[in-house]
Amino acid sequence: MTKILVVDDDPQLRQSFERLLLREGYETLTAPSAEEGIKKVTSFKPDLIIMDVRMSGMTGLEAFKIIKEIDAKIPVIIMTAYGTTDSAIEATKLGAFDYILKPFDIPDVLSLIDKAIKAGHFMKAQVKLGDKDDNDAYDNIETDAIIGNSPVMQEVYKAIGRAAPTDATVLIRGESGTGKELVARAIYQHSLRSDHAFQIINCVAIPETLLESELFGYEKGAFTGAVNRRIGKIEQANHGTVFLDEIGDMPLNIQSKILRLLQERSIERLGGRSPIPVDVRIIAATNVDLEKAVEDGRFREDLYYRLKVVNLELPPIRKRKQDIPLLANYFLAQYAREIDSEIPELTTESIETLKAYNWPGNVRELANSMHKLLIFNRGYALTSDDIQEAIGAQVVSKKTDEKEKDLAPESFEKHLRLWIREMLTESYGKCYDELMDKIAYIIISEALEQTRGNRSQAAKMLGFSRPTLLAKIEKFQMTIHTSVT
Structure with a gap:
C-alpha cells in the first residue's frame, strides 16, 4: 500500500487530510511539526510527503533540505497560503515535486498526489537488464525489467551501459510499446545524476497551450490566471534528468526553446526577461520518423542533430x-x-x-x-x-x-488479412504502395507461371495490354523463364 506522510501544525487540516487519503486507499501518517516529520521519514519510509511551508519551530523549507539528505527520491508536495508562496517556490527550485495553495480544490490535490506517487515510483523502481536467469525480476514485483537475450537486445544493453555514465543527450527510437520509457529510466538509474530528480514529460499527453508553461514555468502576470510564479519541470529537475517522451510530436515553437536549452544550458520562463541557467540531462524518445518530419518541416533539423548524440534504436518483437x-x-x-x-x-x-x-x-x-x-x-x-x-x-x-497450402475459400480472407496486417507493421508510412506492389508482383508472377512465360497470354489473363504487362515486368525487375514469348 502506498504510504503518505502529512506534516502540518494545524490539527484540523491533518485530520481532514488523513480522512481523505484513507478513503482513497493510502496508508497515512501525520506529524504536528517539521521536527517530528523528519523523525517519521526514517521510521515510516513514506512514498510521498505533503508538508506545510510555515510551521512553528522549524519551517517546511528547512525540513525539506534535511529530508532531501535522508532520501532525495521521496517526492515532496509543499502546502502554502497565498501570502507565503516565495518559500514554496524556493522549495520547488530545490527539487520539491510541486506546491499547492490553501485552500485546496480536492480533485486537483488528488490528481497532484497521483502524479507525485508515479514520479516517485519511476525514480525508485529499479530497471534490470538481461534475460533474468537469476530470477531477480521474477521475484520482485517492484522491479521492472528489460527482457531479452537476443543479439539485438545485447546491443541495446551495451548502448545503455555506454551512454548512462556520460552526460550525453540520448535519443531513443522505436515503435509504440517497445519499452522506450524503461530504457530511459535504466539510463537515468545508471547515471551520475541518479540521486537527483527524474522528470517525465509526455509531449502529446499535455495540450499544446499548457506544454510550454509545464516545461519552462511562468512569471506572475505572464497571462490571465498567472497569479503566482510557477517553476517548470525542467527547472525542477535541476542537476537531474528530463525525459521528453514523444518528442517527435512537439510543436515547433517549443522545439526552438528545447534547442536553446541544449545549446546554452538555460531556459526562460513565460513572461520572464532573463535567462535562467539549468543543469539537466535530456533523454528523448519518439516513434516518429524524424528524418521524414525534418523533410516535411515538422521537426527542426538543428534540434534533430542536437538530440541524436547517442541514437538508441529499440527493436520490435x-x-x-x-x-x-x-x-x-x-x-x-x-x-x-x-x-x-x-x-x-x-x-x-x-x-x-x-x-x-x-x-x-x-x-x-x-x-x-x-x-x-x-x-x-x-x-x-x-x-x-x-x-x-x-x-x-x-x-x-x-x-x-x-x-494447409490449399486454403478454403471461406478462410482465404482471414489469411489475407493476417498477411496484410504483418505488412502494415513492417512498411509504416508507405504501406499502401508497398502492399499494392507486392500483390501486383504475386499476381503477375502467377499468371506468367501458368502461361509458361507467354506474355501475350498472361496479359489477356490479367486484362492488361501487352505493353502494360511489359512495363510492370520491367518495374518489378522480374526474371521470366519463357518457352514462348
Whole structure:
C-alpha cells in the first residue's frame, strides 16, 4: 500500500487530510511539526510527503533540505497560503515535486498526489537488464525489467551501459510499446545524476497551450490566471534528468526553446526577461520518423542533430522472436504475484503460437495479453487456443501453414488479412504502395507461371495490354523463364 506522510501544525487540516487519503486507499501518517516529520521519514519510509511551508519551530523549507539528505527520491508536495508562496517556490527550485495553495480544490490535490506517487515510483523502481536467469525480476514485483537475450537486445544493453555514465543527450527510437520509457529510466538509474530528480514529460499527453508553461514555468502576470510564479519541470529537475517522451510530436515553437536549452544550458520562463541557467540531462524518445518530419518541416533539423548524440534504436518483437518466451513468462510471473496466483505453464504449441503472431503492439500488447490470460486461467497449462483467444486474432503457425497450402475459400480472407496486417507493421508510412506492389508482383508472377512465360497470354489473363504487362515486368525487375514469348 502506498504510504503518505502529512506534516502540518494545524490539527484540523491533518485530520481532514488523513480522512481523505484513507478513503482513497493510502496508508497515512501525520506529524504536528517539521521536527517530528523528519523523525517519521526514517521510521515510516513514506512514498510521498505533503508538508506545510510555515510551521512553528522549524519551517517546511528547512525540513525539506534535511529530508532531501535522508532520501532525495521521496517526492515532496509543499502546502502554502497565498501570502507565503516565495518559500514554496524556493522549495520547488530545490527539487520539491510541486506546491499547492490553501485552500485546496480536492480533485486537483488528488490528481497532484497521483502524479507525485508515479514520479516517485519511476525514480525508485529499479530497471534490470538481461534475460533474468537469476530470477531477480521474477521475484520482485517492484522491479521492472528489460527482457531479452537476443543479439539485438545485447546491443541495446551495451548502448545503455555506454551512454548512462556520460552526460550525453540520448535519443531513443522505436515503435509504440517497445519499452522506450524503461530504457530511459535504466539510463537515468545508471547515471551520475541518479540521486537527483527524474522528470517525465509526455509531449502529446499535455495540450499544446499548457506544454510550454509545464516545461519552462511562468512569471506572475505572464497571462490571465498567472497569479503566482510557477517553476517548470525542467527547472525542477535541476542537476537531474528530463525525459521528453514523444518528442517527435512537439510543436515547433517549443522545439526552438528545447534547442536553446541544449545549446546554452538555460531556459526562460513565460513572461520572464532573463535567462535562467539549468543543469539537466535530456533523454528523448519518439516513434516518429524524424528524418521524414525534418523533410516535411515538422521537426527542426538543428534540434534533430542536437538530440541524436547517442541514437538508441529499440527493436520490435517481430525482430527478436526468440525473446518472446522469456517475455511471456516474465509477465505471467509478475501478474501472478500481483493477484496471488499460480504461474501457468506455456506449452510448446502455445509458445509457437506466440512466436507466429506479429505483435503490432509490441511488448505492451504481449504484457496485456498475458495479464488477460492469467485473469481467466484456472491453473491449467496455457494452450494455443488460449493464446489465440487472448490475442483476439487468428494466428497461423508455420506448421499449420505448411499443412494447409490449399486454403478454403471461406478462410482465404482471414489469411489475407493476417498477411496484410504483418505488412502494415513492417512498411509504416508507405504501406499502401508497398502492399499494392507486392500483390501486383504475386499476381503477375502467377499468371506468367501458368502461361509458361507467354506474355501475350498472361496479359489477356490479367486484362492488361501487352505493353502494360511489359512495363510492370520491367518495374518489378522480374526474371521470366519463357518457352514462348
